[in-house]
Amino acid sequence: MEPLRVVVCPDSFKGSLSASEVASAVAEGVLDVAPDAVVARLPMADGGEGTLDALLAVWGGEPETVATVDAIGRPAQARWVVSPDGRTAVVELAEASGLPRVADVPLQPLHASTRGTGDVARAALDAGVSEILLCLGGSASTDGGAGILTGLGARLLDAEGRDVPDGGEGLAAVASLDLAGLHPRAREVRWRLAVDVTNPLVGELGAAQVFGPQKGARDGVADFLDDALRHWAHVLEAETGRAVAELPGAGAAGGVPAGLVAVLDAETTPGAELVAEAVGLPAALADADLVITGEGSFDSQSVNGKVADGVARLAAASPRRPPVVVVAGQVLLPEAQARAAGIAAAFSIAPGPIELDDLVSRTGTRLRDLAAAVTSLTAASRG
Structure with missing residues (x-):
């Protein structure tokens, strides 16, 4: 036998x-x-926290490390990994922009940002990969992916042409996008977003209302962030032609897919499927x-x-x-x-x-x- x-x-x-x-x-x-x-x-993962370690256990090798910032702008170090064939970079959002990174201070739901993850993605683009697999989960912010875009060189401008502050609060003031400074390879590579939820960006099942409370968005703050995300979706649609407010999965990780689908033509895929394929x-x-x-x-x-x-x-x-x-x-x-x-x-x-x-x-x-x-x-x- x-x-x-x-x-x-x-x-x-x-x-x-x-x-x-x-x-x-x-x-x-x-x-x-x-x-x-x-x-x-x-070893498997669903695309959230732990995905990087699961892939390293199968692929072997050592992760890359980049200097970045955490969700509230403090200096931090974050890991990312390149696939054995050198084509795909795996970036785990929680490495730079996750809740565990800011567990030592009171939560800041209006100001927390994903800018640090943008820094990590920039390093991967500089390394010459042709695909970025961004694992979403454990996010400390509700910024609709705006922080990642600014980390890649985009500018979010208010009605007077000034840069809006990082975080969900700043989304309410965005009037336009300036993509002139976007990393030159940002729109050349394939972006795949590992998600494990199907929630839309806004509404009672959206990013702010469902996941905001665990990031400190209580007592009306979730309502404010929901309105800010809705406004952000309108700006994205006006600037790129992509409607993302009701896109299934756009509510993952504080709405990160919304900004990346609209600006970078990113694809959302169930995280477990992406990891299964990768290993x-x-x-x-x-x-x-x-x-x-x-x-x-x-x-x-x-x-x-x-x-x-x-x-x-x-x-x-x-x-x-x-x-x-x-x-x-x-x-x-x-x-x-x-x-x-x-x-x-x-x-x-x-x-x-x-x-x-x-x-x-x-x-x-x-x-x-x-x-x-x-x-x-x-x-x-x-x-």
Whole structure:
């Protein structure tokens, strides 16, 4: 009999293990039971925080580092990475403009900006890449992507021709765009934006109303930012001809896709799909007998554009249609819904009632044990 072929492609268990660490623990469990198994370890991410590390775990090499600023303008360092073929730069917005960067100070929802991410993208353009994969997630700002554009050399001008200040508050005063100073390669490369939401830019499901509160936008500030984003969308449409206010996914990361789709013709794509492509998951699934993915909490969001959903879709489209098993810290999705999404089974690593701190400290061991049990069942069914 041919060796068991297993693809291990989990997301991180936030607050516990990285995707790479989860993949290692699961792979060890597989090999405990089937020492001759062929195991492909492909750490995954949904395009948000952790994507850079997941890709580095598969690609190898060292990240590039650039001097930039955080979301409130303080000096910072941010990493980015080039694909093995040298063509694609992966930029993670949270590296420069994420909430963790400004966790030491009160949130500044009106002034926080993505300008620092623009600095990182500029460095990637200077390096000569032909594509930028921008991973959105964990943003500290609601600036409609204006900060990235200014970091790339664009100017946002008020009615008197003066530069407006960074952040969502400044969007309300924008009257025109000056793109004369835009990086000369900014419109030559392909921009792909990894998103994990379908929210529009504005309205009750938009960037400010849904995601603004977690960035400090309360007590009417979210309403102000929603109006500012709506005004920004009108300016973008007048300047570029692109209507972005209702564009699905434009509300991601404080509205970043709005500015980049309009000015740079960027494409939005589910983040899990982009990461899967980047790490070679479709090819790995072609001859797999078993697929094990996982995340901290397996719930309704998991089958709506997250890693487990993307893995299940790719497995269903592969020649052998291997079963997909989810291992998770907690399983909240009913079995019927999991099966409808193409998940064969989902198991929690919790052995029973247990304190969260205890479970976190034993995550690696429990993942290994659970993967061994799943592999035993698979091997028995083959025999």
